[in-house]
Amino acid sequence: MTERRYLAPLPLGGDDDPPWSKGLMSRALAATGLTVTRSYELARRADADMTERGTDRLDLDRLAELASEVLGEAEGGRTMRRLRRLHALRQLDVPIILLVGGATGTGKSTIATEAAHRLGITRVTSTDFIRQTMRAFFSPAFMPSVHFSSFDAGLALTKAEEEEAGDARLLGFLDQTRNVLVGVDAAIDRSLAEGWSMVLEGVHLVPGMVDVHRGSAIVVQCLVAIEDEDLHRSHFWVRDYATEGLRPLERYIDAMPEIRLIQNALIERAHRFDVPVIMNATLDQAMGEVLDLVLSTAERLARVTA
Known part of the structure; x- marks a missing residue:
């Protein structure tokens, strides 16, 4: 067994702690x-x-x-x-479930991966991975929304659904989210059943739609956002360079109005459901805020169980 369920104790040395390192x-x-x-x-x-x-x-x-x-x-x-x-x-000595949500291109995957590394958590996954898995099992005819990106899921709606109520882009995204969260809940349940810590990131971790009341773990949810649209747009240029064009840049730049629309909706829901919003101006600042959330949650739990 190569994974650790919990964090390693501080190497303070002496008789009661692991040797100094x-x-x-x-x-x-x-x-x-x-x-x-x-x-x-x-x-x-x-x-x-x-x-x-x-x-x-x-x-x-x-x-x-x-x-x-x-x-x-x-x-x-x-x-x-x-x-x-x-x-x-x-x-x-309890598992941690860290949920990092946010619209496309806000840096949530970078923050989630870095947080997992710093906390010694070896299980990291994304809602995009879960959605991709669902695509293999459900045809476009049976579950159309999972076969689109989050920002163009409105294209999966029928004409009648578009005309029913609200913005088709948000309706499509929320329909996709409801489907993907079935897999998200299963992933969290499996992690808790085995007693493992996990970091999960993705646009589908919509505040108010994810069950965060898990008595057997420390569950921390946050939303990553970028206030400045130009800075947000620049993230796609950086990603394009880092991945050597693996994901077409123009597609994301053209979809900025839809991406920003989804971000605004996520922020509104975060405020409504008391989910902390972390404005990602710099990685160091955002990482500090995420780690503060995890550690302050643990501190409150420690006081309750003391």
């Missing part, structure tokens, strides 16, 4: 949202400090002093608050 502590610090470079810099300083003091154990209070020294008081304090929350999360 500069590499593992650097990874734990990265889970607080600190950059990899800064994480390693602080872990290296802590390693030198332990050598100077002739000890094999790191105290969190001493690490807090070193964090202020290396990172500055503000960043050091923020890092240690998050690290203590991370320590509480590890002690809960």
Whole structure:
């Protein structure tokens, strides 16, 4: 068995914790949202400090002093608050289900993958993957909506459905979402039945339509969005370059009105159902907010179960 169900404990050394490890502590610090470079810099300083003091154990209070020294008081304090929350999360020993929603091109897959890496979660999947699987089982005649992209799912509606009520683009997207969420619920149920943590991302994680009340896990849902349309559009240029044109750029640029329409609808629903909205201006800022959500949720659960 190569996967871990829960997060590894902090390598603080001594008799009660795993042996001190500069590499593992650097990874734990990265889970607080600190950059990899800064994480390693602080872990290296802590390693030198332990050598100077002739000890094999790191105290969190001493690490807090070193964090202020290396990172500055503000960043050091923020890092240690998050690290203590991370320590509480590890002690809960329960699986984490992190749901990262957002419209096409908002960076949700990058954020989800990075969050999983920092939290030590090995299971990451997307609602697009679930939708693609459903396409193999259900013909266009039987379930037309899953055979379209989220932003053009309105094309799957019949004329009567288009004329019934509302915007056809949103109606088509929500119809597709209802179908895909059947697979999403099954994936979450399987993960919880086996006791594994998982990160799930996708446009179909619509606030108010996903069951987040799972007593046997920490379930955190958030919505990633981009306020500035030009910045949003630039994400497709970056993705086009990174994937060497695997997904046609022009198609997404032409669909920006539909994509922005869906984003606005998702944000409105997020406010209505108290789902945090993370404006993705920079990856470091967005990652910090996502990790804060996970860690603060764990902290509240720890207080309840204490």
